[in-house]
Amino acid sequence: MDYAEFADSRLPALSRYAVMLTQDPHLAQDLVQETMVRVQLNWRRVARADSPDRYVRRMLTNQYLDWRRGSWLRRVLLRAEPDEALAVPGDHAEATADRDQIWAWLARLPRRQRAALVLRFYEDLPDAEIAEILGCAVGTVRASISRALATLRAQLVEV
Incomplete structure (x- = not known):
């Protein structure tokens, strides 16, 4: 090739x-x-x-x-905050607002944690491959994913 x-x-x-x-x-x-x-x-x-x-x-x-x-x-990334008063239940705008909220939460994660989450849940890679891509140990990958998920859960509870 x-x-x-x-x-x-x-x-x-x-x-x-x-x-x-x-x-x-x-x-x-x-x-x-x-x-x-x-x-x-x-x-x-x-x-x-x-x-x-x-x-x-x-x-x-x-x-x-x-x-x-x-x-x-x-x-500087300019993004309007979704106006909840304008959202109609079941409307696609609500789904878009939810997606935007998830993007915002992901954006707050450290780069390495975000990369580990994307490689795990979007690329569907096993820990060993993620470790190879990130250049770290498998335990570090698991810890990064665990910390990232804990942060996301905490942010979800705040909402």
């Missing part, structure tokens, strides 16, 4: 994964683009990996974890 075939086959999945991490489709596109440039520059190494897909997913995750540290990416 060459780079073009790999990119054609994996780009949609990598984009979905990046959206789950960044919570912003435009930032996700930037993240995927920058990662794929690095993949292309290092294609020989990527192609020799046991699992090129896992290798690239780890590259994307590391890029995401390091990306937010850069001062050039500090941006």
Whole structure:
């Protein structure tokens, strides 16, 4: 498989994964683009990996974890708070407000915890693969997921 075939086959999945991490489709596109440039520059190494897909997913995750540290990416995200008075029971707006609330809770989690949750529940990966992608021990993955879920539960109780 060459780079073009790999990119054609994996780009949609990598984009979905990046959206789950960044919570912003435009930032996700930037993240995927920058990662794929690095993949292309290092294609020989990527192609020799046991699992090129896992290798690239780890590259994307590391890029995401390091990306937010850069001062050039500090941006103000403007999102209107949903007006509960306008929500009609059973209306799709209520579901959208619920989804937005979940996004807001996820956004408050540390990057590593959010990445662990996305890899577990969105990508449906086992702990060992998550540990490999995040570059940590399996116990650290489990602890991160446990802390993240505890934080989310606490936020749910507050509402």
